[in-house]
Amino acid sequence: MRFWALIKRDVLVSWRKKSNIYQPLVFQLLIVTMFPLGLGAGAQTLAKIAPAVVWILALLSTLITLENIFKDDYEDGSLDLYVLSGMNLYLASLSKAIAHWFTTGIPVILFAPVIGVLMHLPDHSYGILMLSLLLATPIFSLLGTVGSALIMNIKNGGMLLSVLIMPLLAPILIFGAGAVLETSLGNSAYSHLMLLLGCTVLSLTLAPLAAAAAIKINLE
């Protein structure tokens, strides 16, 4: 009940504060339009770098939303409410991650093909692109809860957050963009996707643990 209540509330809050949802998408759109202008090249060059660009954009656009996962709750005091309700902080962190994934991860996945088209991503790569993002966006949200819990009482901690979790996200980028790249070249993406899945499971089990510990540290 607590678990769902927290997810429900977070999704509702993000839904009402629309910028949470469209900010990453606008960010992606703005940057992707710069590529053809900056490169000045035809479809072939764009297609070559498309897997990497689509993936990096998905990653960066999620990164800018991570800071607020816990920070908003910390600042308005509603964090105290669920911490003091005796709620298991592992579950609380997990539900925060799930809510973040609903409001950021899913839009990013659904928007990725648009970016793909703008980058002339080869037609047969879209399935794998979305599948790889489906596996990876939960990781962004889960690691984001850890980072956000660590920096929630720091003013302007966004930069610190990026520095903290970027190294953890680098392997995800390698496997994810690698999967799309292999597919676009006509190879199998199986091994990349399996590694990505492994990362998803790993962060699903461990990240809430770390986030819960980070909340405790910050409250002491």
Added chain:
Amino acid sequence: MISLLLRCQKLKLTLQKHAANKPLISALLQIQDAQCQRAGEVLFAPINLAMDQSELTVIAGPNGSGKTTLLEAMAGLSRFSSGYRRYEQSEELNNWLQHSHYLGHKLGNKGNLSCAENLEFVAHINEISVNQQQTEDVLDKAGLAGYQHQFASDLSAGQKKRLALSRLLLLNKTFWLLDEPFVNLDHAGCDWLYQIIESHISQGGAVILTAHDQKKIHDLANHHITLEAIPEEVFT
């Protein structure tokens, strides 16, 4: 031998004299030798408190003396740097959390949720199910009748405080820990808050709060804690 007896007597007497400050072993809530730190510095001399049901404790002290820090530590949001809290003879935190509700300076209202949604969330997070009628009743009592669909961010400061205080009526916890609950409230609001505190105490609840110039609430209190900053030289 006689002198020893006499000394024992004397000790007993002094003990009785300080009985108000010394914890009774049977007390429901016991706080023993509690101290808090801020930025590595101890804030006040050790606090002892023993509270039972139907009691009120008022914490007073100048700004910066550590009232909020003490209350947060009592609530379980942070830790005492030394000393402990014991509830029903146990130091286990979860048991205490189930029976207490803390309301601090950060009110915990979500701005873009309506009043009713804010209350529902708090109820659900405390594993209480509420229906629309109950939340409306609670808002009525808090003087927020008709505001149930209003976003919390659209309320005035006093109304926000009322919304936060209305949680107390919804959650039905034994211990209330309130950090300056009278701040931002108008006269009617202060009277209302005084009344709910009084009726909560008469119904077997217990309240710990910090307040400055609320004479009525000071008169009602069973325990007073006055925080005084520890002189610097003690630690240098």
